[in-house]
Amino acid sequence: MQNQKSKRWIVIYSAIAVLLLIIYYLLELNVLDPWNEYIPLIKKLSISLFLISLIFLSSNIISRIVKKQNHNEGDKYNLLRIIRFLSITLSLIVAASFLFQNLYAAAVSFGLISLILGFALQAPIVSFIAWVYLIFRRSYLVGDRIQIKGFRGDVVEISYLDTSILECSGDYLGNDRSSGRVIRFPNSLILKEEIINYSGPEMPFIWNETPIQVAYTSDLKFVETCLLEASIKDFQEYYPKLTNQNQWKPMVYFRINTFAWMEAVVAYPVEPKDISGRRNRILRYALPLLNEAPDKVKFPEGTLR
Incomplete structure (x- = not known):
């Protein structure tokens, strides 16, 4: 759908550019002598509009090429934003040169306007500078899960002045699932x-851990083996190409919680958006293994501590 829309705009801008060029050369004919005093203005207008249409035509062609590249979605999004910004800026320069007759006058006018707006629009200007910083520093991209000033969620849009994230967790959830709320904050933040x-x-993964309470009389070695087996099995199923990398090997350790129970804690790598899903899969596989050996694994109930 996006490709068809882009192709349609390329055709439209091409037709407009050709039409304006034809109009420019038609104005050279003697047939239009009665309107001789208006011809220079019309010619300048037609060539200005021709240049603007050529800028947007080039912008759409370059955008179409970028969309076909094998870059990740975040990089594509940033490139398309830069292309759009440059096309708008160049178009404004062309329009200003038409209005002010020459580029020097346009530059002076832009300087004066910028000076006035710089005082009146400090916050938006800082946010725009922050957008430029984001583009080059790549602190986050569209699709990344981020946390900033208590806001946490997946980046869905980085505009010139603000960023939109789809909140995860939030006020109504106790897990990392999407809450459905969109949070927007200024880029200046x-x-x-x-x-x-x-x-x-x-780092494609972050580390998470899941504790299971067991009694002190449990076979801790057996518990450790079951939890490791569950974590490794799930990792091999979802990431078969990474199973031989030691940096992603899970581990199990034991600790005493605040209620004096023994906790077997399995720590494992997980994609940020799959925290709840991976925890559930590990538990669904590990708990039956533990329950099959009641003589080795006892869960805390009654006086078993």
């Missing part, structure tokens, strides 16, 4: 607060 990116390109 990233210049003041620390950003926690759960989906950074350097």
Whole structure:
């Protein structure tokens, strides 16, 4: 659908550019002598509109090429935003040169306007500068799960002035599932607060842990084996190409919780958006193994501590 829309706009801008070029050369004919005083203005207008249509035509062609590349979605999104921004900026320069007759006058006018707006629109300008910082620093991309100033969620849009995230967890959930609420914050916030990116390109996983309470009389070695087997089996099923990498090997350790129960804790790598799902799969596989050996594994009930 997006490709068809892009192709349609390419055809439209091409037709407009050709039409404006034809109009420009038609104005050279003697037939239009009665309107001779208006011809220079019309010619300048037609060539300005031709350049603007050519800019947007080039923008759509480049955008179409970018969409076909094998970049990740976050990089594609940023590239398309930059292309759109440059096309709008160049179009405004062309329009200003038409209005002010020459580029020098346009530059002076833009300087004066920028000086006035700089005082009146400080917050939006800082947010725009933060957007430029985001593009080059790549603190987060569309699709990443981030946390900033108590907000946590998946980035769905990075506009020139603000960022939109689809909240996970939140006020009504006790897990990392999407809450359905969209949070928007100004880009300027990233210049003041620390950003926690759960989906950074350097580390595809974060580490999570799931505790299971067992009695002190349990066979801890057997418990450890069952939990490791459950975690490894699930990891092999979902990430078969990474199973031989030691950095993603799960581990089990034991601790005493605040209620004086023994806890067997399995720590494992997980994708940020699959925390609840992976925990559930591990438990669904590990608990039957533990329950099949009641002589080795006892769960805390009654006086069993």
